[in-house]
Amino acid sequence: MEILDEFLDEDKLFKSCKVMGILKNNRVVLEEEPEQDSLYDFNVYEKWDEGESGLSKYIRKHGYSDEAETERLLRAMADSESGLYEVVDTDKENYIIKLKAISDSDKSIQLMDLSLSQMLEPGKLIFARLTHLENFSMTSGIAFVFRENHREYLLQRSKKLIKKAGSGDPSADRFIAFFYLNRSDGMKTMLQSVE
Incomplete structure (x- = not known):
């Protein structure tokens, strides 16, 4: 929230909405409440x-904290990346989801997530931004969930949407593409708040 409070004024918010394609007639058009989290992400x-990014501006201005734990988290956040993953297995008791990156089937990831671990089943696909820590990974707070039989469609359609997005940044274009794919083909999810 510190990053958003410091680096997202009304002007930047409207510009980012325009880049995402959700500014219509000078109004922000979000179809559902969770899309606000996507905008913040x-x-x-x-x-x-x-x-x-807001994060890179924050780090440039404030540097890394003197606290080692905060520094590790900020560095991991700066290295985070979004991608499409397949759920291989879930451990609901320990809140762990084993993922396989669609772009690299040899890459296995242990995702810790209280909400997703309770609702995802093997085979489901998720698009998420993962922050990799020492023993596990976590999402940035958003995840777009798709049915397993949508894999080829998602891969083909996302290529077209990425070209159309045209933000100038490949990662941003990928995020925008999957934001729209989530609107049209995503499974509705309700994630619980964690305090």
């Missing part, structure tokens, strides 16, 4: 604003 992590 886009502004924190994607480099749509002159090649910088």
Whole structure:
């Protein structure tokens, strides 16, 4: 929230909405409440604003904390990336989801997530931004969930949407493409708040 409070004024918000294609007649058009989290995620992590993200501006201005744990988290957040993953297995008791990256079937990821671990079943596909820590990974707070039989469609359609997005940043274009794929083909999910 500190990043959003400091680096997302009304002007930047409207510009980011325009880049995402959700500004219509000078109004922000979100179809559902969780899309607000997608907008915030886009502004924190994607480099749509002159090649910088809100996170990179925050780190440039404030540096890394003197606390080792905070520094590790900020560095991991800066290295995070979004992608499409297949759920291989879930351990509901320990809140762990084993993922396989669609782009690299040899890459296995242990995702810890309280909500997703309870609702996802093997075979489902998720598009998420993962932050990799020492022993596990976590999402940035958003995840778009798709049915397993949508894999080929998602891969083909996302290529077209990525070309159409044209933000100037490949990661931002990928995020925008899957944002729209989630609107049209995503499974509705309700994630619980964690305090």
